[in-house]
Amino acid sequence: MPTPEPVPADVAQLCFGSVGHRRLRPVANAFRYRAYYLRLPLRSLSDPASAWPSRLCRRNRFGLLSFYDADHGDASGDLLGWISALLHAEGIDDADGQIWLQAMPRVLGYVFNPVSFWFCQRADGSLRAVLCDVRNTFGERHFYLLDDGFAMEQGAALHARKVFHVSPFNPVAGSYTFRFVRVLQAQAAGTAERTSAAIDYCDDAGVLLQTSISGLARPLSDRSAAAAFFSYPMQSVGVMLRIHYQALRLFLKRAPFYPKPAPPQQKVTR
Template sequence: MQSPDATSPQLCFGQVRHRRLRPRENAFAYGSYYLRLPLRAMGSRGFGCRLASRNRFNLLSFVDADHGDGKRPLVEWIDALLAAEGVHDADGEIWLQAMPRVLGYAFNPVSFWFCHRADGALRAVLCDVRNTFGERHFYLLDTGAAIANGSELRARKVFHVSPFCRVEGGYRFRFMRARRGQSEHTLACIDYDDADGLLLQTSLSGLAVRLSDAGAARAFFAFPLMTFGVVARIHLQALRLWLRRVPFYSKPAPPEQKVSR
């Protein structure tokens, strides 16, 4: 497979890890893959692949309307959101990291918009979080300056995701990218602290390759019906927690503001 470059869509193969510390310890890990798309460089063009498409059905596909506000072009939407939140210097590349649709179906528990300055420095990260109730919320991670590789970013939790966690406390994020020879490794770590301290540890790792027919075929056949499996795993883990008598909390009303920090 070809190594990725800074202007081509990428397919990343890696692993999702999740660990709950209390009141019952529960951990799992599984192989996964996701797309990383340089939105400014791509413009409106497709992927140039037979097995992976943009805005049309295929084994793997990416549909612009699944992201942003579902109406405006993606770059126009993210630029407007950043400007409204006081971020005016993220005028470099915008990398969107998300799972593709598989045979037309996708569910993204979280997608990341990595917003860079013209000099290449990471300026802000927008986390698009969705729950299984059809709701979504955006957490904007913005320090007011360039974000160093691997530095800790924080956001107060305001959005209900799991019925086994209260809406309280906050998230700690770390994002890392590293080149090793011809390969690029990415890692996103999310720790969740409730009122009693660290409760959940989650990470998503990936090894990036240029999106191609060979990569799309490998993804589709090595991880069959992956996006269907994401939803199935969410409900399976919920059942395990319920059977182990982990406290259950009713879903509160979603926050009025769609973007928080």
Template sequence: MLPLDVPASQPQLCFGTVRHTRLRPVRNAFAYGNYYLRLPLRSLGSKDFGCALFSRNRFNLLSFVDRDHGDGQQPLLAWIDALLKSEGVADADGEVWLQAMPRVLGFVFNPVSFYFCHRRDGGLRAIVCDVRNTFGQRHFYLLDTGWEIDFGSELTARKVFHVSPFCKVEGGYRFRFTKLLRDGHERTLACIDYDDADGALLQTSVSGVAADVSNASVARAFFCFPLMTFGVVLRIHVQALRLWLKRVPFFSKPAAPNQEVTR
């Protein structure tokens, strides 16, 4: 397993697979190929990517737009630092890696993005999960052990935010993140399992193998996974239709939680 202080300050495109399994009252599972960005926000600063096919805050085949993340107003680093300090995390002064999908031809929908917030000595201090639903709402879950998070350990958060109309707002999430170096390539895995009042209900994961951001990797992403972000929204609705046809109980959207951030 990679030590967290290994220098790796270049933006990455990660190619991998999204998996989702619903265990009851009927089983429903799917998996599909995808890609996502991993950006070192402190190292990157306000720089562009030096890539003709991938732009920052400008239209392109793929693009990263700062206002899609954070509060959409402050610079991303200022926002994440302020959020952490407001929650009592004052020592996440190292690299912040943002894992999210890029815009594709100007469109993006991120069901969940992750901010991996490190201390200056390389230790992983906290993780912020930015969760969004298709109703235009969002919520932040802060994963914080009080000192340092070990890759591979299980982290938990109480569910307070409505994501799927086929799940109640109850129970909690179990998170596990891994980062490996294999055959010279960095591999990341994020697992999020959901338990309701009756036990395990959903098992989800997103995995990827990192490549440097370049014209070649962007072309691979764009042409091998055409219109990926449009496809994310389409697949969400297709899977919702499958669950409805299987007569899985439907729950209306409740009011959004009062708190913007929960632990």
């Protein structure tokens, strides 16, 4: 992992860390893989005077790493306009601060993002709402809007009823509990920011599956983009291969299998 360094406020970030899963029942299964992901301040990047900070991680153009606006939101490319309209339609009018989009970049033109997060802040920096963009390997997606009506505390439990099919080894039932944390962490090279997301999938008997995504932030630059690509050049392909590999492991362990239902008609749930 590259050496952490201080990250100024409201600059595009590349976070280096890991993704982990732990299934508790009815069969046990666990894994953890290296990963990196982007965190982009959309309001700052919408300023015409704001330059994209890396030539090796390119915006809307092919590169070693790349970020395409059309991969997110409604594919129109207007990310800030889309999320602002969605929040307004859901009655959230006070998310007038920074909006951070967290997602994996394309690697050599390809990406599969199982989940992306839109962190919507008030003007004072407090977290007002989180939009979770969840995708499955069937090309479907669904949005869970987490909103407790107040400024969210660090690590507060946020809940959503499961309505979208992700894995054939889990039914479309039960609920998710999300926890998000951003903390400053002392490092030898200075203070760095660590971001983490924890997601528990629960049924009537309790927690069934635990997922975690965490990483240390660095400013997005040619240096950090090169470090990401050359330390893990197969990330995007690896995500898809590992999804199918873990599915095979569960199949061989005789985990219960649930056929895919039709996707929910409503695209956003709270």
